[in-house]
Amino acid sequence: MAIALERYLIPMISNNQETSYNMALVKICTTLTKGWFRQFAVDNYPQLLKLDKDLLSIANDIISKYPLKQKKKLALVLDPETQAIFNGIFPYTKDISSFDEIVVDNHLTCNVERSGIKITSPVNGNLSITAIITTMCKFGTDCTKSTDWTASVVILPSEDLEAKRFNDPLDLHPYYYYGYGHKCKFSLLTSMHVFVLGIHSEISIDGSWGSEENWEEKNEIDVRVKPADYCADKLGIPDFTGELLFKYVLNYLNPTLQHNGDIQLKERIDELKVRGDIPTDDSQQHLWYYAWNYIFNTGKSTI
Template sequence: MIKPQILAYNSKKILKILTIINNIVKVDGESTSLIKYPVLIGSRAAKWHVSSFREPNDWDLVATPSQSTLFINKVRMSGASCFENIKLIHYPGGGLKLVGGCINLFTSEKSNFDIELVSDKVDLRNVKSNVTLNKEESDKDNYEFERFNDARPKISSALMILDLCRNIKDKVMFPLLSNFPCIVAPLKILEALKTSHVHWPTNFHKNIADLHFLRILSGYNNVSMNQPLCSPQRDESIELMIKTRIKETEIIRGKPGAHINLNMTNEEFLDHEDNLFVRKRVPHDDLHELVKYGDYPIYKSLKDDQSKAWTKKSLFENLDYQTKLNCVKEEAMVIALERYLIPRISENQETSYNMALARICTTLTRGWFRQFAIDNYPRLSNLDKDLLPIAHDIIDKFPIKRKKSDVLVPDPETRAIFEFIRPYTETISSFDRFHNIKRHFSANRTGIKITSPVNNDISVTAIVTTTCFPRYNCGTNAVWSASVVILPSKDLEILNDKKGNNSDEKLDPSNLHPRYYNRFSELTSKHIFVLGVKADAGNDSWGPDDPVGEFWNPMRIEAKSADYVANMLQIPDLTGDLLFKYVLSCLQPTIQDNGETPLKHWVNELKSKGEIPIEPKQHLWYYAWNYILNDGKFIS
């Protein structure tokens, strides 16, 4: 995947950049190969052809830079419309897009647009820039574009779309503008475009429904129920456009299923494929036995070597059609059980099955098996077995065993202080529930209260919070956060008194855990340690052993001294360092669902460099806290 760059945030700056491109085109004279009007594609075009098609969200257009310039000028000069959130976005290796909204100033009617720019003279895939602009943009033009030449192939799917629509007579006017016609792409082009990006998990269920509706409208697959559904026979030019479009999308969004390697043992493959959030209770193959349609799971008949994950296309093609369907269904049911129902991510078996089937059609398989599932999706989408009793039986019989954490033995002096404090320590048994919890969100909270042995009216409270917000929309990404709060107990009482009616608006009604998304907000002196972790595998799944730089984003760690609250307890030799160690020793915190993976990699790397001592062993969070607190110098 690539990271897009926003070149401009307003129409004035966008026009300047488009002028640069248009001037390059004029050097060679007007292009004769391109089309007179922009081409409308996507759901808006499908709706134009068939009124029963779903309601579209925006206007997807393919347009030249000069047509895009005309569009912007017409809106700016209309006096009745204006732009909202307009942006010119560059996808390195992909091209340029103009996105935003157009609003009628009198009626507030809004039309969103997504315009893919295309040129046969200028290579829009590569932009040279000296700076990255933000919303406080410079007036200086810092972008350079290059002409196509013989060494730089100018073929692109957008150019092919314009060429395929050259003689199309169907047109529609863009709303809010008096005279901006667009050619409406024919159904066969719309079906081909939908085919080109159905492999990606984003909006999969919408895309697969659109694809098969378009195939019906185009007259494809008018076959009996006992005959397979297939991809349509297309012209060579359309097939080339699809292949080109797929390659372009892979540059921008990554290649779905690229991580799959079937040339390994079943155990190696399943361990590699194991989702980060799924801890297995029973082997994958045992689940196949529980959902099989016949005497044995169908996938076994597709292997020459039962010890390998590799299945043969020729053996699959020898199966009858219903058995092929059942083969895909068996795999989808196993995935539904393993990844959704047994981990209790979902309690709905139909939803779980459909999510599993979506994974088969996108990131968990590839090649001929995935294509069969996509082509025959309408006949696969209905679950015909009851999976809930299977899931409940496994949950009852095979509870997940908790991993034993390493026992950390402090040195004698530290142990003596810990033993002195322990009688004055009590565990906090209950906390307010988190509010506004979204689906799959999990939060764990533990705490202790330490009373001063000198003064019973003085105490400090330490609370550890960990959260995980995974997203299971076919792709895999998540955000984790952890915090250690140590503060005077009276301050905690004040925070609780301030909750009032506004607490429902906050995720954490106790106002203890800071929000995290790329950075922390609401940090105060009470936050002795905070850790934020984010992973984004895009269209792939990932695991705890994957390289940190591949899927895991840079961590965010903040550390503050605990000396102030330690001194309040008036315990001899108790420093903030020892207090933090004691809190970690009592509560033994860890981040759920392998969220500590990049922290472990980072600490181990520092140990290998000698920047953190290997002995004595400390809690993982302590290594990070000490190192960050002392500006990159671990102090023993």
């Protein structure tokens, strides 16, 4: 178990061994698929916290002998008609090279990533839209062994993009409220938030998961969606709908949640496919598209 934990810790190694160690433990207990390894970690959480935390020498030795391979993102497979439309838009798409930093509470261990593109209308060079994807992974404190993942896909006319607030200069990524009587879950949602995702995983301080009913409740996946037809229409491309625009943004940027955060979403999507609630076909859509389409068609707010 100790060797497995050390190997799992390797990607998290930093100058702050205490933080790295706790983050690795939380990841093991909250993000891995159900099985003996995670159950062992959960059942023995207090004991694992007492293990020797000086793992740098072991980790560096393993890294030098067995370097980790970078995971490749799954290539999306589109139907020929959709691919032909996308091929016509690629020349008019430009990556946004940099963003101002998002300021996060210093007391939280949080990873934030942001990427974006600008699409200029093929029929009017003065018109363009901007799509920005933000992902955030927030680890709880020693008192709350939890992990929150949030993701947002914002699509809006480029002229509407402006700096507004200090903590998030673009004022784009909504706050995610879990528990404490919050019913809205997400703050500041507007029509530009085409897709917003929130995942909360939590274990109790004594290392037990609690009842199966509580497990399900504590792992709901909150999703909010909006149509993107307004921005799609601005591009002036025939038969280019908001749904295709959302697909295009995901196809181009191919985002993922940090630290295996997509695992729970993938499991839930697979369950819905087995039940027939999500149709399956030969194309390989982005995981977030399946979630967006399911929520959009059912009107639900959780998966």
